[in-house]
Amino acid sequence: MDQKALLALLEERKFKELKEELGNMYPVDIAELLEEVDERQMILIFRLLGKEEAAETFTDMSSETREFLINALTDSELEEVMDEMYVDDTVDVLEEMPANVVDRLLMATDEETRVQINALLQYPEDSAGSVMNIDYVSFRKEMTVEEAILKIRQVGINRETIYTCYVTEKKKLIGWVDIKDLLTSSESRTIEEIMDTNILYAHTHDDQEEVATMIRKYGLVAIPIVDYEMCMVGIVTVDDAMIVLQEEATEDISMMAGVSPNDDSYFGTSVWRHALSRIPWLLFLMLSATVSGLLLAYYENAMSAMPILITLIPMLMGTGGNCGSQSSTLMIRGLAVGEIRFKDLFRVIFKEIRIALIVGVVLSVANGIRIYVMYQDMKLAFVIGITIIAIVCMAKVVGCVLPLVAKRIGLDPALMATPLISTLLDTGTILVYFAIVTLMFRL
Structure with missing residues (x-):
């Protein structure tokens, strides 16, 4: 209805x-x-x-x-x-x-x-302990299957899940039992005979995103949470993991857009709070652009000698920023799902450089043709083509390295996303551009 x-x-x-x-x-x-x-x-x-x-x-x-x-x-x-x-x-x-x-x-x-x-x-805000549920079904290893099923009937109504049950001895986690194994085993068998001692577990102070990723990776209904003495204190269920991953994804998207993370909904957040969450990043990025301005002022004589150089700056800066954003987005996604690790740094760089060479050549040829058609200057077209290849290679390397380094030193890789990388690459683009132009045209 x-x-x-x-x-x-x-x-x-x-x-x-x-x-x-x-x-x-x-x-x-x-x-x-x-x-x-x-x-x-x-x-x-x-x-x-x-x-x-x-x-x-x-x-x-x-x-x-x-x-x-x-x-x-x-x-x-x-x-x-x-x-x-x-x-x-x-x-x-x-x-x-x-x-x-x-x-x-x-x-x-x-x-x-x-x-x-x-x-x-x-428990710390982002820890497994802060999202775990202390209501779970536990058995003793000497219990029979019949006794275990009876216990589930008695307490299961008050437990968040009964599909995975845990075996403890003096509160220490020693195994787990799937509900399917209970229902298909003889009632006279003991829990010790059917339990699985190969246990996936997490500690109370483990990062909640890592715990949620474990649940997704291994297809678990729930994962047991233990303290540092291996005593079981709770479980994190798959629905809690989905919420954690959603919150982490929302936080990453916010940081990638240069907005301070906010748990409230868009309409549930006041205009004032929205503004406050955006101003710090915008201020930082605006002031950091001062470096680019100083570099342009430094190359004022070169631009006076060849005014056409000024018209090409937005295209080059945009290309560098876009290439860097592509690489950083792929790295952040790879880090989030556990596909890429810091130990893969040199493999990633080698792959991104090869990608950059292909992309750079295609872009430089296309842009070289455009410049020659518009300005009838083959040398300028060649110089800008070389510059584009250099900028794309620089952008791809910076875009893949910064998120990996951030993860390594304990920062959120999303910090090294579009706004920050674009600002860094704007400065790098100007340096590379005028270094090549002044060398080739002897300005």
């Missing part, structure tokens, strides 16, 4: 029919619906949801909508929602809320949950 039909049921006060229709919808779709309606309708619709459905919908909402609902709901209604939410989702909500709202949310949780929330909040 579409949004208009649902709202018609609401306006006609056919709450029973509306509740049935909402029960057939996915929580994420309900969350999108709530974002579109007015505040009065939002409250009415949310109160028609079942406890579990309301908790899942609450998790999928934007931070602004969640904050409004928290203030609109009664203490008992809020407590019902919080009771149904997984602890890691609760932590995610708390991290986005202002202090007064956090206090009210914590009051709606029981003491045990508050202890768990506080423990998760102690």
Whole structure:
């Protein structure tokens, strides 16, 4: 049923029919619906949801909508929602809320949950510990398959996933069991007999992006998280990994565009905050362009002798910047998916130089023909052609090296993306251009 039909049921006060229709919808779709309606309708619709459905919908909402609902709901209604939410989702909500709202949310949780929330909040922001879920199914190795299945029936409803279960001994992780193996094994067999001791795991302080990449690479439903004593403390599930990868991709795209990363949506961010996130990079890039201006002033006599040189500068700078951006984008993507590592530096440089020679020759021939047709000057066409090949080679090398070096020294490779590389290459282009021109024309 579409949004208009649902709202018609609401306006006609056919709450029973509306509740049935909402029960057939996915929580994420309900969350999108709530974002579109007015505040009065939002409250009415949310109160028609079942406890579990309301908790899942609450998790999928934007931070602004969640904050409004928290203030609109009664203490008992809020407590019902919080009771149904997984602890890691609760932590995610708390991290986005202002202090007064956090206090009210914590009051709606029981003491045990508050202890768990506080423990998760102690982990570094971008660590595996900050996104893990402490609700998982664990077995002892001496348990039988029958006992293990019974345990899943008892506690599985409160666990985020039961498809992968873990075997612990004195809290230390010693193996894992797939639900398929449990269901297809004899009930009398022990967990030790069917468990897999080849375990993929991560530590609590590992970078969350690396953990998410492991889940994607190995096709895991979840990955166990252990402390430095190999005691299991939680899991990171595939849905959490997808969110992490999406956030990291958003951050990389923002940095590549010269914008400070922001967790809020485009429309959920104020004009003032948008401006503040863009001004620092723009100021830096604008002031760094002063170097290019000083270089142009230095070669003022050469430009006075051959004014035509000035008209070719934008084309050369644009070519250098575009070539550098192509290489840096491919490097950042390769680093993000684990395809390229710093040890591949010289292989990458060798490959990019060969690519640059092919690209440079094609561009120089095309541009040489253009210059000869327009100015009837073969020598100028030749000089500009040589300059283009040199600039393309320089741009490709700079574009591939900087992201790799940034990754090596612990910086985000996206920092070395389009705005910064273009500015660096503008300066390099002017130096290469006038070095070749002054040499060839003896200016």
